[in-house]
Amino acid sequence: MDLDELLSFQPLGKHSLEERDESRPSKTSKAEGNGLSDQEKLLLLQNIDDDDEEPLEVLEAGGVKRMLLSLEKKVLRNQEMRIKFPDLPEKFMESELELNDELQKLHIIATVPEYYPVLVETRVLVTLLGLLGHDNTDISLTVVDLLQELTDVDTLSENQEEAEGLVDALLVEQVIALLVTNLERLDERSKEEGEGVYNSLSILENMCEVRNNEVMLAAGEQGLLVWLLKRVRIRSYDPNKLYASEILAIMLQGHETNQRLLGEKDGIDVLLQALAYYKRRDPGGLDEIELMENLFDCLCAALMFSPNRERFLKGEGLQLMILMLKEKKMSGNSALKVLNYSLSTPKGADNCNKFVEVYGLRSLFPCFMKTPKKSKKVGTSKSEHEEHVCSIVAALFQNVTTGAGRERLIGKFLERDHEKVERLVELHFSYSRRLKEVSVGGEDEEDVYLARLDAGLYTLQMVDYVLAELCLCEKGSIRERVVTLLGVHGESLEAIQQVLREYAVSLGDADTTKTLNQLADKLLP
Structure with missing residues (x-):
């Protein structure tokens, strides 16, 4: 089709332009080539294209404030209708839909973080957080989705001052406690509510990028750690359980307050029960492997707080780790790491003596004598394996100093013509x-x-x-x-x-x- 044909083209059918408007034939005949040069035709096409393009909306401070004011009005309207017709959803549903639409409009603010201070100064942020407790979970999930976008890590990293102001305001208004309250009522069997759980955890992770210590402390105080323990206790694997294990590991790493809280909330037993699932079976895929490793990391971090070692001992954590070594499953490498954390330093003396008493040496020294090949799925290297084993043996010599336990420990190095002594000297030269x-x-x-x-x-x-x-x-x-x-x-x-x-x-x-x-x-x- 040449340029003249393109300009004169009319779609076929009974509702053609000619049928709809027969009073303008002269315009059509002119476009068919009567008096227009090719250059004029091209200009006409360009003008048609320009008319089809809608001008981009530029967001200004005044526009943001009008949006926020409109939101406040929709919130009040919805509250009034719910109070007036509490038992007649058809009466307040229209106001709820309008409120939801108004919330969706606010997503544009996430593209202009310089207006975050307006959210804080106008107290609209308080209104948004209040909607997390809305009777309609669809509204609360819309707010969660909005907060997740506002705290997106890429946006925050590029706008440090605005990010800090937003996160500080969220902490002041106890956003974590509000999120936890909302999490407790969500049913993850629903796809939408399952996504809401994921987005809620994403908000916490995003905030950690700006105020790690403050967010982690608040998360423990405001109930998130307890909720996470309940979530990882569920036996079956799912993506939200994986995400919960990641957040829990972050909360425990280097935060003694949360380590103490976990112990007080029977968290050691919860982690041991969750890990017991892997004593005789391997995880089903890479994501489940990551979940298992996260749970082991949580346990190791918790054992950094000395009183948790006693809880680990009473909860028969040593026996579970020894069983994992015996079974030679994927969990064995991480079990060694946990044993290292539980036995090391003089604070691990009780665990060391118990380890020898329950015949842990029988499972430990095969690991000492032969370093297994690195699994393609699990990232424990040869050096890490040898470090954990040698550290455990050293802790046993440090803490098991007398009695039958000491004799049994030394006796292991006399077996088979001092083969374990030869292994020690071999390691000495290797690392030297x-x-x-x-x-x-x-x-x-x-x-x-x-x-x-x-x-x-x-x-x-x-x-x-x-x-x-x-x-x-x-x-x-x-x-x-x-x-x-x-x-x-x-x-x-x-x-x-x-x-x-x-x-x-x-x-x-x-x-x-x-x-x-x-x-x-x-x-x-």
Whole structure:
């Protein structure tokens, strides 16, 4: 079709333009080429295109205030109709639909964060939060969706001042408590309400990007932690359970107040029950693997608060972790990490003695003797595995100091012609070589130390601590074997002594530093 045909084209059918308006034939005949050049025809087409385009709406402060005022009016109107006709939904439904439409219009404000202060100053934010408790959950879900968009992490990161003002105002109005109240009434079997749960958690995560400590503290105080525990307790997997586990892990990481609260709310038992599901079965996919790992991370973070270790002991957490090691399922690697957190430092003494008492050594030392290949699905590396195992063995030597438990621990290193001693020396040389490869030329002292930690300095310190304890025990054959194996590679006990002294210097605990220096002195009097 050429340009003349395009300009003269009329759609076929009984309602053609000619039938609708026969009084303007001259215009049509002119467009068919009578007196118009090609340039004029092109200009005419351009004008037609321009007429079809609607001008973009530019949002100004005055427009924002009018929108907010309109919202306030719709809210009041809906309240009046509900009070006047409480038992006649058909009477107040129209006002509810108008209110919902007005809320939808506010999404445009999320594209212009410079107007966030208007939301705060006009107290419309308070009105929005009040609607989270609206009798109609559709209204509350619309507000949740709006808040999620207003707190979008990309928007907040590009407008720091406005973001801080908005989040601070939300915290002052106790948005988390209001969200939790709304979460408790939502039925996730409904697709819309399930999405509302997800968006509610997204609001919390977005706010953390701006005010992490304040949001995490408020989340514990205002009931979110308790709700999250209820949510992860549900056995079956779903995306909201995964998201809940992520938020719970964030709340516990480095926040002692929330770690304490979790213990007080029987959270240790809840986490153990949730993890027990994986003692004899592997997760069904990558997302469920992430869920399982999040639950293990929650448990590890909770064990950083010492009183939770006692709850872990009473809840038979040790037995569950040992069973996971025996079953050799995907959960085994993370079970080692939990054992490391529960047994380490002198605060783990009760757990260490119980671990030996319930025959945990039988499950631990196969992991010590052979590092499993890294699973494609689980991210535990060879170095992480060896670090956890060696740290556990070191904690046992530190905390199980007398009696039958100590004898059983040392006896493990006498079995099969000292094979576990040979494994220790093998690890010593492996990590020593790694540390020698770390470049130290012209770098900052702290950077060098961090690089050495990445190369396995901590694992080497744990290995050499255990070697020193074994060399000083009453079983002389162990010391002889260690000296012989070191000598084969041209080293002596001085290498172990040097590692111990460096380890003692790096610690901030005076008692532990003194103990390590005494151990190093006894190793080579």
